[in-house]
Amino acid sequence: MGELEAGRKYGLKTRLVRGGLKRSEHGETSEALYLTSGYAYDSAESAEARFKGEEPGYMYSRFGNPTVAMFEDRMALIEGAPVARATATGMAAVTASMLCHLRQGDHVIASRAMFGGCRYVIEDVLPRYGITSTLVDGTNLEAWRQAVKPATKVLFLETPANPTLEIIDLRAVAEIAHKAGARLIVDNVFATPVLQRPMEYGADIVVYSATKHIDGQGRCLGGAILCDEKFLADHLLPFIRNTGPSLSPFNAWVLVKALETLDLRVRAMCEHAAAVADVLAREPKVKRVTYPGRPDHPQAALARAQMGLGGSLVTFDIDGGKAAAFRFANALKLIDISNNLGDAKSLITHPATTTHYRLTPEARAELGVTEGLMRLSVGLEDPSDLAEDLSRALKAV
Numbered sequence: 001m002g003e004l005e006a007g008r009k010y011g012l013k014t015r016l017v018r019g020g021l022k023r024s025e026h027g028e029t030s031e032a033l034y035l036t037s038g039y040a041y042d043s044a045e046s047a048e049a050r051f052k053g054e055e056p057g058y059m060y061s062r063f064g065n066p067t068v069a070m071f072e073d074r075m076a077l078i079e080g081a082p083v084a085r086a087t088a089t090g091m092a093a094v095t096a097s098m099l100c101h102l103r104q105g106d107h108v109i110a111s112r113a114m115f116g117g118c119r120y121v122i123e124d125v126l127p128r129y130g131i132t133s134t135l136v137d138g139t140n141l142e143a144w145r146q147a148v149k150p151a152t153k154v155l156f157l158e159t160p161a162n163p164t165l166e167i168i169d170l171r172a173v174a175e176i177a178h179k180a181g182a183r184l185i186v187d188n189v190f191a192t193p194v195l196q197r198p199m200e201y202g203a204d205i206v207v208y209s210a211t212k213h214i215d216g217q218g219r220c221l222g223g224a225i226l227c228d229e230k231f232l233a234d235h236l237l238p239f240i241r242n243t244g245p246s247l248s249p250f251n252a253w254v255l256v257k258a259l260e261t262l263d264l265r266v267r268a269m270c271e272h273a274a275a276v277a278d279v280l281a282r283e284p285k286v287k288r289v290t291y292p293g294r295p296d297h298p299q300a301a302l303a304r305a306q307m308g309l310g311g312s313l314v315t316f317d318i319d320g321g322k323a324a325a326f327r328f329a330n331a332l333k334l335i336d337i338s339n340n341l342g343d344a345k346s347l348i349t350h351p352a353t354t355t356h357y358r359l360t361p362e363a364r365a366e367l368g369v370t371e372g373l374m375r376l377s378v379g380l381e382d383p384s385d386l387a388e389d390l391s392r393a394l395k396a397v
């Protein structure tokens, strides 16, 4: 009772609340927390059969745990993906999604505007193993096409991108990838599975930092990789099993419970973000507001088609560069200065000196990460209180 029937189509909200639920013989209403590293076998024969794969059952929590499995199954169902595997962090998911199948001589194409850690993996880690890459302007489809080589195995992107909030055409890039015989990997953190399910547009693999909106309450780190059964069996499972980027059962329990309210939280955040973006656009000290839900966003139509709502992140450029940006951030009383995002609490970041400080000034300029750029993750507080905090702090500039 209470578990979803296999093969039946359920709405997204039902999948978020009940997907993957597996009750024990006690019939607990809430998902059980199996805080165990290992499992005992009924007999030596049973242990042998499980290791040979002849008998189903858990063996070791590095590669299987009932609480983690509920989170994984719920994530797969939400996305409409065949399978999902959880990782300890979003970066472990990104890294495993590439290292589990790429090898020396392979080539990766990625959009320039992406999370700092992803850029480090592609530009600094992969080359040590002989895997080369080309970074392109993700919004320029011709640039993706021209970067394709015979050795190209992966196209990687983030949409909306961090911190530029540019929107990349998922269907078009998936087509380019498949024509090249490569896989498209999408980092879907900013959109969340509530707004955008990249596999519907042809993505082969979707990765998440569950640390962001999925937890959404600043409690724990986590990640997930969504893929098909063949990729899991041939590449991902052996990699995870033997290298161990595994999610703790406790964190999986926090995350599986958090998924129950993801739809409510993300929709409320989007509504608040849209209101705050409009207030910022009227502020005289703000040069430019970027929000995918506003009609003045450069890819507003694509954002509407791919995501429906505009998301929970807003970026804006403050007149007066770094000094003005710092005066503004320090004058905020409600909104916290933090590099996290997707939280119930609204958070503000100055990308040029934090998340993107590692890039050269030229690379930052190319991305539009100016000295006055602020990234705001809009939370669940009253939008009128957020607007007042922002407007008051802008006066301090």
Ligand SMILES: *Cc1c(COP(=O)(O)O)cnc(C)c1O
Residues within 6 Å of the ligand: 089, 090, 091, 092, 094, 115, 117, 118, 158, 162, 187, 189, 190, 208, 209, 210, 211, 212, 221, 222, 223
């Ligand atoms: C935060 C983030 C990551 C990394 O996730 P962690 O859980 O912090 O390791 C990757 N990609 C994007 C877009 C992110 O926002």
